[in-house]
Amino acid sequence: MLVLVYLALIVALIPLFSILGEVVLKGANSINFNFLTQPTPTVGETGGGVANAVQGTLITVGLASFIGIPLGLLSGIFLSEYGEARISSVVRFFNDVLSGFPSILVGIFAYALIVTVIGFSVTAAAFSLAIIMLPIVTRTTEEALKLVPATLREAAIALGIPRWKTTVYVALSGAKRGIATGTLLAVARIAGESAPVLITVGYWRWWFAGLNQPAANLALNIYIFAISPFENWIALAWGSALVLVIIIVGINAVVRVLTREKYP
């Protein structure tokens, strides 16, 4: 039995490490100072980099998080702490539907709502990404809050602590690691999301020019460059992939450190 478990573990780890290994090996070759500081090259131009795509991704993901995280947190808190049974089950149901929604459809929704009005833009992409992260943040917030024992809330309420302070200082404080982890997964998920970005952010090979303008994007870089016939661009795609992986692993590491248990 144990042998089977280990075998399954190895089978599961092979794709993970082969992808990571491939990305690191091929991506590392293209990473240099110019790559990290210059914007996308034009066809035939040598050199060039992904700095503008990193910038665009960070701004888009940042704006999406700015919309999606507070909304998701509040919904999760509502579901776990305040919701009446009937309203909660309706909200929870639609939240689950939303989290299973194909991301390209979310992209089309953002396209219809925003792109048709102000054009391909960071705003449209961020809007679609916010919708994608919303159910993940909501769900993980609710689950993390439910892991905080009800007896602790009772203790706080019995001490004459107002309800909202009980929520903030007892429930949220006890759930912050779980919430941070879940929120992070959501950020990582949208940072690598490509389908909705493909139809909302537009094509842009310059630096960020405003929230109502298109912008470059790392995930989109991989898509555009990888299917191009130019060797220079294919190298850029590998580099973009490695940078994306590094960003995601980096955020993870930072949050791990920040949410370390105060009393281990």
Added chain:
Amino acid sequence: MFMSYKFEIENLNAWFGSKQVLKQINMKIREKAVTAIIGPSGCGKTTLIRCFNRMHEIVPRAKVSGKVLFNGVDIYDEHVDPVSLRRKIAMVFQKPNPFPMMSIHDNVAAGLKLSGMRDREKLDSIVERSLKMAILWDEVKEDLNKSGVNLSGGQQQRLCIARALAVEPEVMLMDEPCSALDPIATAKIETLIRMLANDYTVVIVTHNMQQAARVSDFTAFLYLGELVEYERTKDIFENPKRELTEKYITGAFG
């Protein structure tokens, strides 16, 4: 000996959904005395004391009718704010429940800090006084900034008592405070309860009749949501008036 009443309960009924758990309870609870509530599991003991600080109503679908006069004022009156009421009527629970994300100091200070007290020195002195009253100070004075969850069960329960005392309540409601503790820890808490009765009104729910006999001045026997008998503890145990009470305390059922 004259004693005034801290609580006067009139026609109290309580429900969970459609299930009635308390039926027409009428009783008066004396000030600065220990009142024990005994009875078999599920008889409504815990619900009864949770009606005294309006903790019953935080459970979804829970309902109450009747009056609970606290210092002569009905706590179910619409003008009464349950949050400030609970600061006067503290509660200790069945299982010790210190806040795991707070230090020992912050656990004791939690009630005051989270209701807005900032004065660091005053907080420190209240924390020290409360821990001393809970006979825990000597055991934790070096570790005030460590977590409370590494303490033993008995110490955790005394920490919870200190936390409840810190908000300077008038009443201490205790819901089977020793049921999760060993005999030595139980003995310490019982000593503490007797000491608290000098300054506080204590109501303790217990399924342990010896405990009720040891610590309480008055004992109420509750059965299937009804108050069967309520007398001085001595009278209940030595000379019960009702047959049901006698059967319960002699162990004929339970």
